[in-house]
Amino acid sequence: MTAAVPDRHHQGMRELLRHPVFPGLLISALGDGMSMVAVAWLAVQIAPDAQVGSWTGLAVAAYALPATLGAAVLSRFLRGLRAARLVAVDATLRAATLGAIAFLAVTGTLNPLAYVLLLAVSSLLHAWGSAGAYTLVAELLPDERRVAGNALLSTVTQAAVVVGPALAGAVAGLVGPGWVIGADAASFAVLAVAAWTVPARRAHQAPPPKESTTGAWQTIRERPRLLGLLLVTMAFFFLYGPVEVALPVHVAADLHGSAGLLGLYWTVFGVGATVGSLCAGLLARWSPAVVVAGIIVGWGAALVPLGLSDAVWPGMLGLAAGGLIYGPYTAISTSLFQRGAPPEALSRVLAARSALTIPATSLGTLLGGPLVAWLGGQLTLLVSGLLTVLLGAGVAVAVRRRSVVRSVVATDVARPR
Secondary structure, eight states: OTTHHHHHHHHHHHHHHTSTTHHHHHHHHHHHHHHHHHHHHHHHHHSOGGGHHHHHHHHHHHTTTTHHHHHHHTHHHHTTSOHHHHHHHHHHHHHHHHHHHHHHHHTTOOOHHHHHHHHHHHTTTHHHHHHHHHHHHHHHSOHHHHHHHHHHHHHHHHHHHHHHHHHHHHHHHHHOHHHHHHHHHHHHHHHHHHHHTHHHHTTTSOOOOOOOSSOHHHHHHTOHHHHHHHHHHHHHHHHHHHHHHHHHHIIIIISOOOHHHHHHHHHHHHHHHHHHHHTGGGGTTSOHHHHHHHHHHHHHHHHHHHHHOOOHHHHHHHHHHHHHHHTTHHHHHHHHHHHHSOGGGHHHHHHHHHHHHHHHHHHHHHHHHHHHHHHOHHHHHHHHHHHHHHHHHHHHHHHHHHHHHHHHHHHHHHSOO
16 A cells, blocks of 8 residues: 555656657756746846845746736636636746847846736736646546645755756846846747647547536635645745745845855755655645645745855754745645545636735735835845744634534444434
């Protein structure tokens, strides 16, 4: 029985690796890994000195927040598309808008307002692109292999964080962050080409399931476990949001570091997250609710060294441990949605999930701007970590209480009358 879990894990990964979109997903993930440094660092460079925190928060938020608007407003146009086509339209828009940012940055004509607006347009279809990638897993793999497929996608993302930020830090230091964003645009162009060609290559696939008349939000509300997981994930990501503002400001202002040092911080996080993602299948024997609570507590605790010490190494070790703990979260939480949502509504449910969890991070990032201006980068990191630990502890208590109630009910039902 124990050996069967790793075997299914490997089979699911092999099936996804053979799909023609996968190389494009890998390349675009590397581009996005580079943007983790470039988006914030370019904002730091072009913003007025007195408004660095605010513009950095706006820029990082704009790279994700409009996904909610796209998920809601564009649903009638996109909900019937197959998974690969959803990936394609998102990648095409990102390639075009990020390319425009890169051109303006390199020519020295980019201002903060134009930067934020272009980033906002680039993220408009991101909820659908993310939903398409994970719907692709559900289309290709049976339920018992989906954690493995999800783990592979999240592993690719986290592995790109290992290489991307370090590469971005080096390139930004040599030629500027505008060129890094240009590379990100090129990576999405590669993904767009790969995804647009999938229908021709895979014309033998069965037609998409008959469309459900039930809306995505109603589908989630009718399933209390999915709704609870969604709310917890939103809170978790919201509390993470300020980290994306606080860390670059902490590196630049408190540590007097460079883009290379910021890239190194994200790289050690990526190393831990990659290992954690690869191990997601090994957690299948545990209760998903317990795993979710443990991950949230662990990530919050991992931020504490950054918030308590000005030394570089404690913070890096904390981020590495945090990445290892966080790594399985996306694979496990996504598999719960894939399992709980009806196939005909899956892409819309996943888009709705992304439409809420992505802006939850972005709202936290927006809060991070004034919070960093008030508390400073280091103290903001500490506050984020401690509040996240409290959230995880609350989830653990709720899980324990639900288990006790279930046990009492089961005992009462089984008692002879």
